[in-house]
Amino acid sequence: VETGDDEAARELAGRLHPADIADLFEQVGRDQRSDLAAALSELLDGEVLAEMNDFVREDLVDQLDNVQVADLAGNLETDDAVAIIEDMEAGDQREVLSALDPDDRAAIEEALTYPEESAGRVMQRELVAVYENMTVGDVIDYLRDNQDDTLEFWEIFVVDTAHHPVGTCALSWILRTPREFLISDVMKREQTLIPVDMDQEEVALRFKKYGLISAAVTDSSGRLVGVITVDDIVDIISEEAGEDILRLSGAGEGDINQPVSEAYGGRVRWLIANLGTALVASFIISIFGAAIEEMVALAILMPIVASIGGNAGTQTMAVAVRALAMNELTRSNTWRTIRKELTVATLNGATIAILIGIGAGLVFSNWLLGAVIATAMLVNIVVAGLAGVFVPVTLERMDQDPAVASSVFVTMITDSIGFLAFLGLAVAAGLVG
């Protein structure tokens, strides 16, 4: 499609959903994106930009001039416009803002005053709020008189005269209720209010827990300032869960659309951190240099103890990190979880210890060696199970993201204990030395 015929390309793409057009941009290479943008011209609208992968969008926005960006952003709801503008450089951001019309500019500027990834950035200001003394009929008439509004909404928010939210009303209740009823008789008074500075991950957990479709956002004085809708939450949940996978694996903000320089910068730091932990393990091995020279079987077997320990630690750590992210692992069940993981680790450790002990004993015709590796294996898997819970829980209590740093610590512990237990036991058991 991209080889020549712009007219045909435009016609084909014209029938697509903005999300599908955004996909097109993600699928072609970086160098082809501006050609595609030129070919599709006015089909590349704000909606398409809002649907795009962050890295691809940034790339494209860099190529557009600031007045064009302002034009595209101006037609969007606040949250989508903010998503486009927040990643721009300060100078460009100022130019785009000044090219917007004053209402949009004020809304976006205010959103930008809230911390990144907070409710204030994710909310849209476009919402329907009515007073509690209105009847269902009044509300319907009010909505019909505001025809120009293209907003899609699922709930209306009922406020008092000071603009404090007092209830919400799903549209299905309004449709079912005769006109003469008061809206305050139909609305639900209990609602989940989101403070404007709440972290988006916390917001997403509330939506998930209570099955919300939309929720009112309030400022520090409790006034209704915006609404967060579930479609944004779907994106956040999928993003945050993905981030945890990537962080646990040390790939940082990893994304196949991430530029090479950023991917290099993010990942090499992690590899250097791991080089540090590997050096600790090497240092431990070096202490037992003489033992290894005497019995080369130790060098052959030692990576097994460290590596299986590492795997066992990673298993437990993944379960713990996931449970922490879902607010399922709390102060009240930490000890119970640790006891349970200890039981699982002991069972796992005993199973693997028996297998490797018999195997090593047979292969090297040395049952003392088999007993040593079996014991070391059991010790390391149990330690791994404990570390897999303790490390992420401790990081969480220190207000660190457990997904980011846990595996460096857990690997260091399982590597070190693995080599130390195996080589140390070999010496202690009189196998060597």
Place this chain on the structure above:
Amino acid sequence: VETGDDEAARELAGRLHPADIADLFEQVGRDQRSDLAAALSELLDGEVLAEMNDFVREDLVDQLDNVQVADLAGNLETDDAVAIIEDMEAGDQREVLSALDPDDRAAIEEALTYPEESAGRVMQRELVAVYENMTVGDVIDYLRDNQDDTLEFWEIFVVDTAHHPVGTCALSWILRTPREFLISDVMKREQTLIPVDMDQEEVALRFKKYGLISAAVTDSSGRLVGVITVDDIVDIISEEAGEDILRLSGAGEGDINQPVSEAYGGRVRWLIANLGTALVASFIISIFGAAIEEMVALAILMPIVASIGGNAGTQTMAVAVRALAMNELTRSNTWRTIRKELTVATLNGATIAILIGIGAGLVFSNWLLGAVIATAMLVNIVVAGLAGVFVPVTLERMDQDPAVASSVFVTMITDSIGFLAFLGLAVAAGLVG
């Protein structure tokens, strides 16, 4: 709360949302759950059960008799009732079904004929469908006349006389439109239809991509049979993303509420698989036994090459698995992604190679050893980068879940190549032997 005073506990819990009561059950130990259930008695309703963690729910349902379960499930929407009943044993399932009233039973039985984790299991049959020749006024009157219905809904579906969906209509459009307009003039004709046998992960990706609130589910003849709402999708997305973390780490269905026996069974299999790959690495080391006896520094340094290679492979693999899960890594950009990962791997490899080469050269006062470990490191990190993309992509093409098996293969490759490159180069360079 759980120590004695049932009355007080019931009163406290009475003010909570069902999701919060479900949390209570998750937070207490297994042995306390039936006491809590007895204390809360009728507060433990179907909604609470639906909100509960799968493992905790199964545990509790086992303790209830089948008539009670039928009673609880009967008050729920189809999808929630199915979630409770699908995990029961066949005999109990039959008893619960026969205790349900015929309509509910038929709906649930039909849902159970669809494959697990398909749209048919997730959808609810409760929905509002109207004919296209109705006016907005007719629709509102129809809704008001069906007062008994407690269903909350966000969109209505417009069908033709054969019950094929022809359009959808957000409630906000209906509220804004005067009564005399035809529903077919207000509705949107383009809609995302979900085939009843589509996998839930695929359904979730569509919801995310198109920002859907609800979507019509159609059977093989294209008739409207149910609706999937976004609140279920939020749960699915969060669950599927979590599954990928756990599978990549070899923790299977891991969950802090999983019983010990299941956790042991799931994890020990993974550890045994990894024992197999570790043995391959050990076999490679054993080939170079003589070299290690001659120069113990090789045994000290070799785990570094394998371990950093493993980390680099895991980084790339996490990015690839994530991109595959999000449908972002497709046939059209696989080669581009591989080329990019190769560039990043070369940069990472060169950086780490220089650091470890200089370090080893200095510590052991042996620059040939430094050059050997630097080269081995570069080779292993580049191989790791390639394996990190190739392995998951190949598994995906073979219709295997890349999250489940990728890390065993990637680790085997990086361990083997790490030891082979380092020890092999040491011999080839004349460092030993």
